[in-house]
Amino acid sequence: MTQTDVFLEERAGVSAPPLLDVRGIARRLGSHQALDDISFSLASGDILGIIGRSGAGKSTLIRCLSGLERVDGGSITVEGTEITALSETALQTVRQRIGMIFQHFNLLSAKTAAENVMLPLLIAGWPKRRREERVAELLDLVGLGGQAKRYPHQLSGGQKQRVGIARALAASPALLLCDEATSALDPETTTSILALLDDINRRLGVTMVLITHEMSVIRSLARKVIVLDHGRIAEQGSVAEIFGAPRSDVTHSLLRGFRPELPDHLAAALRPEPFPGSAPLFRIDLAGENARGTLLFDLAQSFRVRPVLLHGGLQDVRGVAVGSLFVALADAGAAPVDAILSFLLGRSQATELLGHVVPSA
Structure with missing residues (x-):
């Protein structure tokens, strides 16, 4: 041709x-x-x-x-x-x-x-x-x-x-x-x-x-x-x-060591329901433009919360920024968790509410 x-x-x-x-x-x-x-x-x-x-x-x-x-x-x-x-x-x-x-x-x-x-x-x-x-x-x-x-x-x-x-x-x-x-x-x-x-x-x-x-x-x-x-x-x-x-579970297993995982001390401190002094903890998976944007700043401005990055990181995969962030939302108070989750899902590859922790855990 x-x-x-x-x-x-x-x-x-x-x-x-x-x-x-x-x-x-x-x-x-x-x-x-x-x-x-x-x-x-x-x-x-x-x-x-x-x-x-x-x-x-x-x-x-x-x-x-x-x-x-x-x-x-x-x-x-x-x-x-x-x-x-x-x-x-x-x-x-x-x-x-x-x-x-x-x-x-x-x-x-x-x-x-x-x-x-x-x-x-x-x-x-x-x-x-x-x-x-x-x-x-x-x-x-x-x-x-x-x-x-x-x-x-x-x-x-x-x-x-x-x-x-x-x-x-x-x-x-x-x-x-x-x-x-x-x-x-x-x-x-x-x-x-x-x-x-x-x-x-x-x-x-x-x-x-x-x-x-x-x-x-x-x-x-x-x-x-x-x-x-x-x-x-x-x-x-x-x-x-x-x-x-x-x-898939098999992909998660094969990627172990290549993607940030929740540290053991945070996993042990995690609770399914809110408790005094706790904050909702999200895993946010990012790639490409989503990974390079102002997600946490926009989240703070939109919901009047204080994002605390507890763990995570980005890496370059064939020229594309890819990574995961574990973010607790301090001062969330009465902020609607469902609305926050919806906001994050629209700005990420995937987002999951893992539970609740004390932000300094």
Whole structure:
């Protein structure tokens, strides 16, 4: 599609079709329902993180997306081609548009870095000179320009994964599937690999699906997130939405340590009903413009109360401010709690009245 075509579509209010469209897929492994009614779509250039506990169905899902496993129901469409009913021969053509990065690198120990990267091009029948040019280009892209003749045992874990990334990009895929790509790496190396993937996404526009059990990976790289639980989608949305106001119990659990939680001493002092000297305590979840506004000042002015920030904080998630505040409203007196709650709900991602505490607790 030309730039003119894109412009005309935008003027007409027509959006481009999704690069990846998943509709109601299911997969049973023996008596176990590994996937149940999974649906989502990704536009070209999107980065989706899929997270869940062990056994949630993450690995089965990524194998289905790559065509390595067949679904029992539903459809998977890649660049307009519905792949679930394709023959193995026809599927091979689609797989050339899908790159995969593995947890344990999956490099051939008897081949050099350059030879490992070249494998998909050999399979695709590229002529020798084009293969060599492409391999050199990719090794430079991933920061291994001087390591072409080294064997896997001569490379660090991070370097091995960079070779794996270069190999996954060899045939210029539209979709890159990353299966726990950083879980075998130390924290410093993980940071550098995530930065590399982010740079590749920005420079090449390749769409990415990240399978991970680490929320830090989601926060650093993904733009959208799906939380899997026992083969079903517990919730999905933008990373800021999920970090800012998670809804499901499994997401709350996975985010423990990333979001402010009520300290134990405040939780112990909390009472369900007002008592002498107490104030209502609210948890206020914020994201984006809500997190950068004058919420507490406006609250004080509107209800003649004195907001006391007892705990909380903000963090940056993919350029969006996200956080939670635990605020007691001193001097609330006869202020209508329902009206206050309604006011806060209109200015936050989520607000909950937790109970009543002494503001200095």
